[in-house]
Amino acid sequence: xxxxxxxxxxxxxxxxxxxxxxxxxxxxxxxxxxxxxxxxxxxxxxxxxxxxxxxxxxxxxxxxxxxxxxxxxxxxxxxxxxxxxxxxxxxxxxxxxxxxxxxxxxxxxxxxxxxxxxxxxxxxxxxxxxxxxxxxxxxxx
Amino acid sequence: xxxxxxxxxxxxxxxxxxxxxxxxxxxxxxxxxxxxxxxxxxxxxxxxxxxxxxxxxxxxxxxxxxxxxxxxxxxxxxxxxxxxxxxxxxxxxxxxxxxxxxxxxxxxxxxxxxxxxxxxxxxxxxxxxxxxxxxxxxxxxxxxxxxxxxxxxxxxxxxxxxxxxxxxxxxxxxxxxxxxxxxxxxxxxxxxxxxxxxxxxxxxxxxxxxxxxxxxxxxxxxxxxxxxxxxxxxxxxxxxxxxxxxxxxxxxxxxxxxxxxxxxxxxxxxxxxxxxxxxxxxxxxxxxxxxxxxxxxxxxxxxxxxxxxxxxxxxxxxxxxxxxxxxxxxxxxxxxxxxxxxxxxxxxxxxxxxxxxxxxxxxxxxxxxxxxxxxxxxxxxx
Ligand SMILES: [Zn+2]
Numbered sequence: 001x002x003x004x005x006x007x008x009x010x011x012x013x014x015x016x017x018x019x020x021x022x023x024x025x026x027x028x029x030x031x032x033x034x035x036x037x038x039x040x041x042x043x044x045x046x047x048x049x050x051x052x053x054x055x056x057x058x059x060x061x062x063x064x065x066x067x068x069x070x071x072x073x074x075x076x077x078x079x080x081x082x083x084x085x086x087x088x089x090x091x092x093x094x095x096x097x098x099x100x101x102x103x104x105x106x107x108x109x110x111x112x113x114x115x116x117x118x119x120x121x122x123x124x125x126x127x128x129x130x131x132x133x134x135x136x137x138x139x140x141x
Numbered sequence: 142x143x144x145x146x147x148x149x150x151x152x153x154x155x156x157x158x159x160x161x162x163x164x165x166x167x168x169x170x171x172x173x174x175x176x177x178x179x180x181x182x183x184x185x186x187x188x189x190x191x192x193x194x195x196x197x198x199x200x201x202x203x204x205x206x207x208x209x210x211x212x213x214x215x216x217x218x219x220x221x222x223x224x225x226x227x228x229x230x231x232x233x234x235x236x237x238x239x240x241x242x243x244x245x246x247x248x249x250x251x252x253x254x255x256x257x258x259x260x261x262x263x264x265x266x267x268x269x270x271x272x273x274x275x276x277x278x279x280x281x282x283x284x285x286x287x288x289x290x291x292x293x294x295x296x297x298x299x300x301x302x303x304x305x306x307x308x309x310x311x312x313x314x315x316x317x318x319x320x321x322x323x324x325x326x327x328x329x330x331x332x333x334x335x336x337x338x339x340x341x342x343x344x345x346x347x348x349x350x351x352x353x354x355x356x357x358x359x360x361x362x363x364x365x366x367x368x369x370x371x372x373x374x375x376x377x378x379x380x381x382x383x384x385x386x387x388x389x390x391x392x393x394x395x396x397x398x399x400x401x402x403x404x405x406x407x408x409x410x411x412x413x414x415x416x417x418x419x420x421x422x423x424x425x426x427x428x429x430x431x432x433x434x435x436x437x438x439x440x441x442x443x444x445x446x447x448x449x450x451x452x453x454x455x456x457x458x459x460x461x462x463x464x465x466x467x468x469x470x471x472x473x474x475x476x477x478x479x480x481x482x483x484x485x486x487x488x489x490x491x492x493x494x495x496x497x498x499x500x501x502x503x504x505x506x507x508x509x510x511x512x513x514x515x516x517x518x519x520x521x522x523x
Pocket of ligand 1: 054
C-alpha cells in the first residue's frame with residue numbers, strides 16, 4: 001500500500017513523534033505512506049512497536065505493511081484541547097481504529113463528527129509533522 | 142494476609158490549599174488520622190504513599206514526619222487504586238510482624254499547585270502515537286470507553302447522568318463537599334461538552350487535598366479504644382496504562398477480576414454489601430465498575446443506576462460523601478474511597494447521610510486510564 005502523505009510541517013503546532021529504537025522503522029515508513037505493524041514469526045501482531053514480542057518474547061519482531069484500512073472501535077469528540085497546538089482545531093475527533101490485520105491504533109479521525117459511528121470503515125492517510133515522522137490520520141473509507 | 146484493623150481516617154483541608162504543597166496535605170491528613178485512631182506519630186512504624194509529586198514519596202513523607210525507623214515502606218504507583226492495593230501489602234507485613242501501625246497517605250495541590258504534567262520529553266514509546274492525536278486525557282480516554290459501552294449495550298447519556306445526580310444528592314448532605322446544590326439529569330446533559338459523550342458534570346471536579354488511613358495490627362487494636370473495622374479482602378490488577386486503545390476490551394475493567402477475588406477472600410456475597418464506595422473519576426467509571434463487580438449483569442449498568450438505586454434511600458448506597466464528582470478530587474481519589482467506607486461502617490453520621498446499620502462495605506479504586514483496579518472489602522466487627 002501507499003497512502004497519501006500531506007506535508008503539514010509548516011502549520012503543525014502539536015507534539016511530534018520522536019523515533020527511537022523499536023519505533024524508528026515504524027516512523028520511517030510513515031514518510032513513504034506506509035503503515036507498519038510488527039508481525040512476529042510466532043504469528044502475533046502488535047502495535048505500538050516494541051523490542052519484544054508480547055506473545056513469545058522474541059526480540060525485535062519484524063515489521064509488516066498494513067493495508068491501511070480498518071474500522072472505528074470507538075471514538076470521542078474533544079471539545080477541550082488535550083495538547084498544545086490543538087486549541088484552534090476543536091472540536092476534533094480521536095478514535096481507536098481496529099486495523100484489518102488486528103492491531104488497534106489511537107489516531108485522529110479527519111471527518112465531520114456527525115457522520116461518524118462505531119464500526120464505520122476508515123482508511124489511513126498521513127500528515128507529515130516533522131522531518132522524521134508523519135502521523136497516521138484516518139478518513140472515512 | 143492478616144486482617145489489618147482500620148483505626149483512624151481523616152482528610153486534610155480540601156478545596157483550595159494555596160499555602161500548602163502535596164506533602165503538607167499528606168502530613169496534615171496523617172496526623173489527623175492518627176488522632177482519630179488515638180495513636181501518635183511515635184507509634185508509626187510503616188508508611189505507604191502514592192501520587193505525591195515526588196518519585197520517592199514514602200521516603201519524603203517519613204522524613205517530613207521525622208519517623209524513627211519505619212520498617213514498612215511502600216510506594217507502589219498504580220494511580221488512584223494505589224491505596225486499596227496497599228491494604229493487602231500492609232496485611233502481609235503485619236502477618237510477618239513487620240509493622241503494627243501503618244499510615245496510608247496521599248496529598249496533592251492538583252488545583253492550585255504547579256501542573257504535575259510531565260515534561261514534553263518522551264517517556265514511553267507510545268507517547269509518539271498518543272500525544273499527536275491531541276486526545277484530552279483522562280476525560281477523552283474514559284469517554285472513548287463509554288462510547289464503546291453505549292455501542293455494545295445501548296447505555297445512554299441519561300443513564301450516565303443518573304450517577305452524577307445520585308452522587309450529588311449524597312453531596313448535598315456533606316458540608317465538606319465542593320458541590321452541594323442538587324442537579325437533575327437535564328443539568329448534566331446541558332452542561333458544557335468536554336469529550337463526547339461526556340459533559341462537564343460527567344467529569345470529576347479538580348481540588349487540592351489529602352487523605353490518610355491508619356491501619357493497625359490485631360495486637361495494637363487491642364490497646365486502642367476504636368470501633369473495629371477490618372480489611373477482609375483485597376485484590377488488584379491492571380489491564381494497560383498509557384493508551385486507552387491498549388485496553389483489551391473497553392467495556393470490561395480489571396474489577397471483573399478483583400471483585401470476585403476480594404469477595405471470596407472476605408467470604409461475602411453481593412447481598413451482604415451495605416454500602417459501596419466506587420471510584421468515580423467519571424460517571425462511566427462508576428457504571429462499568431458496578432457491572433464488573435457483579436452488582437448487575439454485564440451491560441445492564443445503565444438500567445441498574447436508573448431510579449436512584451445508588452442515591453440516599455436506594456438499594457445500593459454509593460459514594461455517600463459525594464464522590465469524585467461532587468465532594469473532592471485531588472488526583473488520586475482512592476484514599477477518600479477508603480475513608481468514607483470506614484466512616485459509614487463506624488456509624489459516624491446521623492440522619493439520612495448514615496446508611497442504616499452498615500456492616501460490610503466495598504471500596505474500589507481505579508487508576509490510570511481505567512488501567513488499574515483494586516477492590517477492598519471492609520467489615521465492622523462486633
Ligand atoms: Zn512472537
